[in-house]
Amino acid sequence: MPDEPRVVIVGAGPAGLVLAWLLHHADVPFQLVERQQQEQIGTQPKAGIVEYRTVELLRREGIADVALHFEAENRRVEFRTPQLAHVFDYADLTGDRPHYVFPQHRLVAELAAALVVRGAPLRFGHRVREVGTDGTRPHLVVEGPDGARQHLTPDVVVGADGASSAVARAIAGHVDVLDRSLPARWLVVSTASPALVGHTVYGIHPRGYAAHLRRGPQETRFYVEVPADVGADDLTHDEIRTELAERLRLDPPAVAGLDIRSVDVLDLRTRMTVPMQHGGCHLVGDAAHLITPAGGKGMNLAIADAVELAHGLVEAFGPTADRKRLDAYSDTRVPALWRTQAFSDWFLRILTARSSDAVDDGSAAFVHGLREGWVAALRDDAGLARWFAHAYAGAEPTDP
Numbered sequence: 001m002p003d004e005p006r007v008v009i010v011g012a013g014p015a016g017l018v019l020a021w022l023l024h025h026a027d028v029p030f031q032l033v034e035r036q037q038q039e040q041i042g043t044q045p046k047a048g049i050v051e052y053r054t055v056e057l058l059r060r061e062g063i064a065d066v067a068l069h070f071e072a073e074n075r076r077v078e079f080r081t082p083q084l085a086h087v088f089d090y091a092d093l094t095g096d097r098p099h100y101v102f103p104q105h106r107l108v109a110e111l112a113a114a115l116v117v118r119g120a121p122l123r124f125g126h127r128v129r130e131v132g133t134d135g136t137r138p139h140l141v142v143e144g145p146d147g148a149r150q151h152l153t154p155d156v157v158v159g160a161d162g163a164s165s166a167v168a169r170a171i172a173g174h175v176d177v178l179d180r181s182l183p184a185r186w187l188v189v190s191t192a193s194p195a196l197v198g199h200t201v202y203g204i205h206p207r208g209y210a211a212h213l214r215r216g217p218q219e220t221r222f223y224v225e226v227p228a229d230v231g232a233d234d235l236t237h238d239e240i241r242t243e244l245a246e247r248l249r250l251d252p253p254a255v256a257g258l259d260i261r262s263v264d265v266l267d268l269r270t271r272m273t274v275p276m277q278h279g280g281c282h283l284v285g286d287a288a289h290l291i292t293p294a295g296g297k298g299m300n301l302a303i304a305d306a307v308e309l310a311h312g313l314v315e316a317f318g319p320t321a322d323r324k325r326l327d328a329y330s331d332t333r334v335p336a337l338w339r340t341q342a343f344s345d346w347f348l349r350i351l352t353a354r355s356s357d358a359v360d361d362g363s364a365a366f367v368h369g370l371r372e373g374w375v376a377a378l379r380d381d382a383g384l385a386r387w388f389a390h391a392y393a394g395a396e397p398t399d400p
Contacts, residue, residue: 005029005121006317008140009158010128010167012041014104015285015302016160017111021063022310024120028317031152033126033142038116041124042109048215049074049296050107051394052097054303061307067114068107070100074214076199077392079375080249082206086379087199093389103215104299131157131170131281138170138280156280156313156326160306163271165287171278182268182292184352187232189222189240192259196220196250203247204375206368208353210247220258223266223293225352232263268292268348270341275330282309282329289337294348295392297340308332343391350374 007023009016012034023030034041050070058064075091075098091098115122123142129149130141138157143149159167168177186209195214203210208225215221224243226235235243237260245255271290276283285302312326325332350371353364377384390396 004152005031005154007156007313008152008154009160011161012112013160013285014107014299015306017108018303018306019158019310020115020120022061023313026314028314031121031123033123033128035127038112038124041112042105044105046104047296047299048101048103050100050102051300053394054300055100057307067111070102072101073098074101074199078199078201079204080201081204081372081375083372086375090389090393093386094393094395097393097395101214128166131166133170133279133281156282159283159287160285161287163286163290167281168283168287171281174278176274178272180270184268184354185226185228186266187224187226188264188266189224189260190262191220192218192261193220194218196254201248202351204371205247207247209351210244212248232265274334276333277330284309291341292344292348294344294351297344300394301340305333
């Protein structure tokens with residue numbers, strides 16, 4: 001590796017790469033270390049919705065329209081229950097603020113490639129073997145592809161390495177880690193098939209939640225809620241297609257043609273790390289917080305973390321040498337994170353049949369009645385609809 005940097009970023013996910021772009025542009029000495037090789041990142045299907053405000057943020061920071069080009073819009077979401085179907089035009093209710101369909105794996109691959117072309121110090125195939133916080137500065141032991149190890153003592157280490165973050169583990173004894181497991185399991189079904197409908201569809205069904213999510217011209221993702229003891233291989237592809245057709249009220253012949261490429265299990269959980277920093281260690285994205293997929297907020301929160309932290313680092317290590325914004329990073333981000341967690345938690349109760357409230361058959365039927373009631377309220381209550389549209393789309397409440 002070259003001379004010691006002031007900042008080491010661990011992880012080449014959306015947050016780590018956005019942070020790397022901004023530090024590189026500002027000439028702040030940094031390195032990014034990523035355990036995978038470049039050709040491996042961006043190969044696994046991930047989240048795929050980017051909020052309007054996230055795109056505007058990336059545009060202001062010189063990333064959108066330069067390294068990333070957001071074109072495919074998603075403007076509507078449809079709720080389908082056994083009793084009703086309601087198409088909800090959230091883009092219209094927020095003054096033309098849609099989502100953009102841009103899968104996370106594509107964002108990661110394209111942003112990494114753009115950074116490599118620009119000569120940014122991205123170290124692929126490097127693993128962090130140790131993170132220490134017992135000195136005046138953090139220290140890391142990084143192992144390269146050849147097994148050689150190097151000790152680094154930067155001013156700042158940024159954990160952008162996901163839910164199992166090595167950096168987060170290193171500071172766990174100095175922060176509060178608020179972790180919650182949820183009684184919901186979803187099958188994540190990835191297909192090499194075009195979308196069956198031109199927008200997002202949520203199935204609110206007594207048997208459980210299902211979703212139809214656009215990802216690309218020949219890529220659609222589905223969710224299927226299942227009991228906690230059902231694994232990825234316990235349902236045949238035909239059984240999954242049957243569940244999707246019923247819960248989403250889709251035409252069975254169309255669902256029968258879905259080219260299912262993979263089925264994975266997602267056990268829902270949430271987490272908040274407060275504060276998101278200790279000493280010279282700072283956390284971004286899933287390393288700092290986990291949120292349910294309800295509303296598609298995770299990648300958007302990670303990018304917002306990265307931009308705020310980048311500004312703090314640039315001010316701290318730039319000509320002004322002002323650390324106030326860097327020191328206030330967690331205090332700045334945590335209130336927005338809790339608001340988004342609250343929205344996602346509320347929305348999850350509408351989507352999922354298996355919640356902590358559904359403890360037996362009678363209460364499960366009651367919970368489904370509540371789910372139907374909320375969908376009807378979103379259809380009929382203009383005030384609730386406007387609030388939901390702004391929270392869901394990622395538009396500020398003061399927007400038209």
